[in-house]
Amino acid sequence: MELIANRNPQQMILDTSEIVSKSGTNFIEANTKSISLNHLRKDCTIPVFAKDNESTISHFEFIDAVNDLIKQQFPNEIINRPEIRVSHIIKGRTPDAIGIPAKELKEHQKTIYYERMAFIIEIPSLTENVNRNSLSLTVGGVRSYSEQNLYSKKSLEKFKVFIGFKNMVCLNLCISTDGYMDSIRIGTIGDLEQHIKLLLSNYNKERHLGMLEKMSKYQLLENQFAHLIGKLRMYQNLPKEERNGIFPFGLNDSQVNQVVKDYYRCPNFSRNEDGSINLYNLYNILTEANKSSYIDSNFERNVNAYEFINKLGNSIEFKTKDYFLP
Template sequence: MELIANNNTEHMVLDHSEVVTNTSLNFIEANTEKVTLEHLKNKCTIPVFAKDNETTISHYQFINETLDIVHAQFPQTNLKAPDIRVSHVVKGRIPSAIGKPAKELMEHEKTIYYERCAFVIELPQFKQIINGNELALCIGGVRAYNQENLYSRKSLEKFKMFVGYQNKVCTNLCISTDGFTNEIRIGSILDLNQNIQNLLSTYDKDAHLNKMEAMANYALTEEQFGHLVGKARMFQHLSKSEQQGKFPLQLNDSQINNVVKEYYNCPNFKRSENGNINMWNLYNLFTEANKSSYIDSNFERNVNTYQYVNHLVESLKSDSASYYII
């Protein structure tokens, strides 16, 4: 894989004033750090497709174009600056530093770009109160170079987009099935516009809000919660034939353990005094645990938790059998 040369090399150094270190309220944790849009624009190199040296669409282009599209779609909305998280930094050096020992490199001789990037743009005018929590409408996306074959010739590039809500109590993302597209394939940044418009047109925010509001009407007892936790951990080890017909939960063991821990300790979404936990609180425990997922799988798992909790709600509502509920 090759990189496009950036002649503005003195601006490639990571300025720590552009990295926000507060991790108490991030929409994703994992191994990510928060950066600014200007940092991505001015201080990061851009990977290219190795066989033909054609440029990829950069993280900056992706986010900036999305901002322009959202501005056009919601002209009366005062958008907040995008919340950007990056991970898996790829380090390099400028040509004049070839052969120089790493420990002797000066800051202006170092280059970087990030393999993975996720962002959220909040539309503060579109807020709702659901089950006592303030939710804000958001639009966001993911770009992960590890999902591209950069050693080949230029091809359609993969992006992920969502429109949904963010719980302002805990910054948990609430993404529904129709508000997420897992595989936008585009050849240039100009192709992004139509894909975002298609996503916005298919997203039913009223249905999304109604389903989230209904979650608080159903609850699990402590015994049912314990059964669910055990079954969720067992599901991962079932054979493929045994998994058929059972709703998959994509959280891993450590994330399920975190759900159990917060069932007892979370100040906002823990169990009630009698041990019961309503499905809204359980949903938020799941989305909180999902913050430890890497950028390239985070949105998919977020959607999965939404589908999973709604599966549980339907089982309780109709008193029908479920693998997870006794």
């Protein structure tokens, strides 16, 4: 696969004078590391489609486009610097470094780009209080070159974007179903901007907040929580034909283990003295466990946790049968 240098035109450079602060928190963990937008712009090469040498849309262009649209949509608000997490670094070298041992390479002879990238942009001036937690409006996205066939000619590229909230107590993301666009396939930045504008305009903030508030009205007793955990473990190993009609829970076994630990030990969302736990607290320990998901699946599992908790709430409210409840 061929690489080309990231030489973006001047108008693509982010105007940092309009950005106020960076919270420096980890919205995802897994095997990721934090980098700056400037690092993406200056230090990273851009993959191309090998058969026609057409450039892909770079991580920098993606983030920069979302940031510009946020400033257009919320012109009078405080907008934080993008928080960027990357993984799966792809290393290369310049032609003059052929034959040089890796340990002897100079910095200008090394090339890199990151196969997977996730970012969020927080708008701290748009903050709501839900169940005594401060939630700030947040927009973000995910890109993974692993979902592109870079060995062919230029084709549509896949992106994921969301708008939702970040819980300032635990730094978890709260993403609703209507605040998430999965599998956006576009050919140009202009196409991407149209999808992002559509997401921002269609997102119902009041409905999302109302659903989060409603979660606290329902709770599981200790024996119900124990039943739920047992069913979650069983679900992972159910034969495929027996999963039909059962909600497709997204977290894996190790993450379910983390949910149990946080049920007992989480300083913010653990069980009550009688062993019960309300659905809002359960939702937050699910999203906390989800931080260990890789970039590829993190946002999907976050939405899955939101849908799962709302499904449990509906089952309790309307007294309907549910595989996960006794």
